[in-house]
Amino acid sequence: MKRHLLSAADLTRDDAELVLRTAEELRSLADRPIKKLPALRGRTVVNLFFEDSTRTRISFEAAAKRLSADVINFSAKGSSLSKGESLKDTALTLEAMGADAVVVRHGASGAPHRLAHSGWVRSSVVNAGDGTHEHPTQALLDAFTMWRHLGSLDGRRVAIVGDVLHSRVARSNALLLHTLGAEVTLVAPPTLFPVGIDTWGVETSYDLDAVLPKADVVMMLRVQRERMNASFFPTAREYSRRYGLDGKRMRTLQDHTIVMHPGPMVRGMEITADVADSDRSVIVEQVTNGVAVRMAVLYLLLSGAEGVAGADESENDA
Amino acid sequence: MTAYLIKNVAILGGAPTDLLLEDGVVASIGAGVSADGAEVIDATGLIALPGLVDLHTHLREPGREDAETVESGTQAAALGGFTAVHAMANTEPVADTAGVVEQVWRLGREAGYCDVYPVGAVTVGLAGTQLAELGAMADSAARVRVFSDDGKCVSDAVLMRRALEYVKAFDGVIAQHAQEPRLTEGAQMNEGDLSGRLGLAGWPAVAEEAIIARDCLLAAHVGSRLHVCHVSTAGSVEIVRWAKSKGWNVTAEACPHHLLLTDELAASYNPIYKVNPPLRTAADGEALRAGLADGTIDIVATDHAPHPHEDKDCEWAAAAFGMLGLETALSIVQETMVDPGLLDWAGVADRMSYAPARIGRVSDHGRPIEQGAPANVVLYDPSVRRTVEPSESASLSRNTPYAGMELPGRVVATFLRGTATVLDGKLQ
Numbered sequence: 001m002k003r004h005l006l007s008a009a010d011l012t013r014d015d016a017e018l019v020l021r022t023a024e025e026l027r028s029l030a031d032r033p034i035k036k037l038p039a040l041r042g043r044t045v046v047n048l049f050f051e052d053s054t055r056t057r058i059s060f061e062a063a064a065k066r067l068s069a070d071v072i073n074f075s076a077k078g079s080s081l082s083k084g085e086s087l088k089d090t091a092l093t094l095e096a097m098g099a100d101a102v103v104v105r106h107g108a109s110g111a112p113h114r115l116a117h118s119g120w121v122r123s124s125v126v127n128a129g130d131g132t133h134e135h136p137t138q139a140l141l142d143a144f145t146m147w148r149h150l151g152s153l154d155g156r157r158v159a160i161v162g163d164v165l166h167s168r169v170a171r172s173n174a175l176l177l178h179t180l181g182a183e184v185t186l187v188a189p190p191t192l193f194p195v196g197i198d199t200w201g202v203e204t205s206y207d208l209d210a211v212l213p214k215a216d217v218v219m220m221l222r223v224q225r226e227r228m229n230a231s232f233f234p235t236a237r238e239y240s241r242r243y244g245l246d247g248k249r250m251r252t253l254q255d256h257t258i259v260m261h262p263g264p265m266v267r268g269m270e271i272t273a274d275v276a277d278s279d280r281s282v283i284v285e286q287v288t289n290g291v292a293v294r295m296a297v298l299y300l301l302l303s304g305a306e307g308v309a310g311a312d313e314s315e316n317d318a
Numbered sequence: 319m320t321a322y323l324i325k326n327v328a329i330l331g332g333a334p335t336d337l338l339l340e341d342g343v344v345a346s347i348g349a350g351v352s353a354d355g356a357e358v359i360d361a362t363g364l365i366a367l368p369g370l371v372d373l374h375t376h377l378r379e380p381g382r383e384d385a386e387t388v389e390s391g392t393q394a395a396a397l398g399g400f401t402a403v404h405a406m407a408n409t410e411p412v413a414d415t416a417g418v419v420e421q422v423w424r425l426g427r428e429a430g431y432c433d434v435y436p437v438g439a440v441t442v443g444l445a446g447t448q449l450a451e452l453g454a455m456a457d458s459a460a461r462v463r464v465f466s467d468d469g470k471c472v473s474d475a476v477l478m479r480r481a482l483e484y485v486k487a488f489d490g491v492i493a494q495h496a497q498e499p500r501l502t503e504g505a506q507m508n509e510g511d512l513s514g515r516l517g518l519a520g521w522p523a524v525a526e527e528a529i530i531a532r533d534c535l536l537a538a539h540v541g542s543r544l545h546v547c548h549v550s551t552a553g554s555v556e557i558v559r560w561a562k563s564k565g566w567n568v569t570a571e572a573c574p575h576h577l578l579l580t581d582e583l584a585a586s587y588n589p590i591y592k593v594n595p596p597l598r599t600a601a602d603g604e605a606l607r608a609g610l611a612d613g614t615i616d617i618v619a620t621d622h623a624p625h626p627h628e629d630k631d632c633e634w635a636a637a638a639f640g641m642l643g644l645e646t647a648l649s650i651v652q653e654t655m656v657d658p659g660l661l662d663w664a665g666v667a668d669r670m671s672y673a674p675a676r677i678g679r680v681s682d683h684g685r686p687i688e689q690g691a692p693a694n695v696v697l698y699d700p701s702v703r704r705t706v707e708p709s710e711s712a713s714l715s716r717n718t719p720y721a722g723m724e725l726p727g728r729v730v731a732t733f734l735r736g737t738a739t740v741l742d743g744k745l746q
Contacts, residue, residue, distance in 0.1 A: 199515075200514075
């Protein structure tokens with residue numbers, strides 16, 4: 001693997017499958033009474049969160065701790081960041097403290113990229129969500145979840161439904177699922193597709209009902225009600241009627257089709273409670289898998305595992 | 319005052335001849351001119367152009383002297399072959415009163431590296447709500463003729479109409495920063511295939527083109543002069559071409575960075591490439607070059623925009639818009655226009671000297687190199703190639719997107735009214 005995980009596009013198919021296989025091994029830990037491995041003993045992982053995201057932060061924290069790494073949580077709230085300290089100075093501080101990996105969540109697209117390639121830090125950088133760009137470990141845990149339910153993703157049809165324009169989850173999933181051979185269809189009202197979506201190598205549709213019966217996986221994305229204030233859709237009710245997954249629509253799915261959501265859900269908006277809590281829903285399992293996948297990522301980045309294709313860390317090491 | 323006898327120089331790239339600059343004017347031209355006591359410059363292989371005139375420069379003083387001062391900015395201008403620059407109004411305080419424009423004008427005279435023509439703000443504080451005292455600025459010692467809220471668009475159609483009408487009283491021009499604000503809220507880069515993939519908020523071409531179309535119609539309606547700043551899209555070129563075909567009094571500028579660079583550079587997330595309007599596609603660049611060649615785009619203007627290091631050494635969204643331009647403009651015009659055969663050196667003189675001076679109503683600059691004209695001359699060596707080294711810039715800032723890039727040509731000497739501001743490529 002490359003030294004950093006900034007984009008799902010950084011992963012070759014071999015890389016991604018190695019992460020999934022490693023995650024599968026590590027997931028079995030969750031069933032043991034003592035959930036800890038010594039693999040990263042003495043290494044330091046910093047969770048650098050410029051945006052609130054309790055679920056992602058605790059997922060990375062649990063992953064690092066189960067590998068015996070020391071974990072430092074650095075959040076924007078209540079730190080020098082709120083006093084105007086720059087990303088660079090924060091990075092230099094962390095570097096001086098001897099971080100081996102920096103897990104960064106930032107509201108600005110490309111911030112992890114800057115952290116990795118500006119010569120500020122020598123540690124590995126893991127993108128834990130940047131602006132409206134990417135969230136590669138979410139895509140990995142989603143792929144891992146699909147893989148456990150469906151086996152190989154080759155030719156599997158995945159519908160991703162919702163606010164594609166603002167979704168880092170959609171971008172990372174589209175890239176990774178394409179790498180893994182799945183056929184992705186993005187579904188949204190036209191206002192919530194970015195310009196240039198036709199160059200993503202995925203199918204797109206404005207018609208959820210036409211897509212659902214063919215899907216093996218339906219992934220619902222969070223849609224903020226406030227988007228209606230910027231005229232992306234007229235009202236929350238109209239959005240739900242046209243693009244929400246409710247019990248009636250769920251009944252048009254194939255028997256084996258699973259329903260996913262990266263969380264946090266807006267129940268009643270993009271997904272109804274009866275769907276979220278149904279047998280098809282693997283939403284809670286996604287959370288469990290998230291820890292295993294993040295363990296695998298930290299392990300593979302920090303233990304310098306060999307034998308992974310696409311290792312090319314020199315070109316961007318400014 | 320030193321006289322300069324420039325031997326074997328190709329005026330506008332023509333046949334080599336001799337050129338005598340004496341007492342602030344072009345004293346004589348012709349082979350075998352001699353002058354006792356004149357300093358002789360062997361200009362074999364060099365081209366003489368009229369001193370360049372920039373209609374769009376940010377000198378940052380007053381207010382942001384950490385980024386640039388009138389002195390450092392005009393030094394950079396001289397090194398780039400400019401003898402006159404128009405200093406944009408978005409300083410702190412804004413150049414929206416006679417007092418501020420006179421201060422900038424006076425600082426330019428004291429610095430002495432090139433003439434500084436302050437641009438007056440169209441609206442008070444660039445706020446877009448109330449006309450600034452345009453007449454007071456026009457009547458001031460700075461004799462302002464170009465008015466612009468550059469950095470912000472005069473988006474209110476009524477206010478724009480009134481501004482266009484009002485400046486007719488003193489032959490002024492409104493230089494519009496064409497950017498529909500609602501279509502560009504939070505915009506970070508050109509809206510296209512790449513912005514979607516990078517997750518950076520898009521700055522769509524239509525936000526520029528819609529304002530240009532509206533302003534052309536307004537200028538025609540009230541019979542005024544409109545100048546369009548930093549045209550960046552193929553569609554904008556088409557609209558300006560259409561307006562000119564109607565005989566309307568519309569002029570337009572293109573910036574060197576839009577001629578040379580494309581939005582693909584944003585994929586690095588390095589905000590050295592963040593500029594407003596943003597870098598566009600290769601097709602847009604091609605349309606701009608074609609427009610500049612056929613005269614649809616009247617001039618090249620640098621939009622030289624210095625920023626301190628910390629405003630670029632950060633994440634993209636937090637970074638300031640803008641890049642340096644004065645010291646590389648002529649080289650980029652050679653690279654993109656002259657070397658490919660789109661423009662000859664006479665054309666360069668027009669686009670970078672005569673036409674900008676005409677639009678800015680500057681009479682002492684932008685004159686052909688002929689006997690009796692003010693001795694504003696630049697000597698340029700088009701045959702060398704150089705690698706851009708930011709630390710060598712006279713600007714106080716280092717935000718050049720061309721660092722490490724090899725560009726053709728080098729300014730050897732610049733003369734302002736017969737005084738050398740640059741000799742042997744070095745500031746005097």
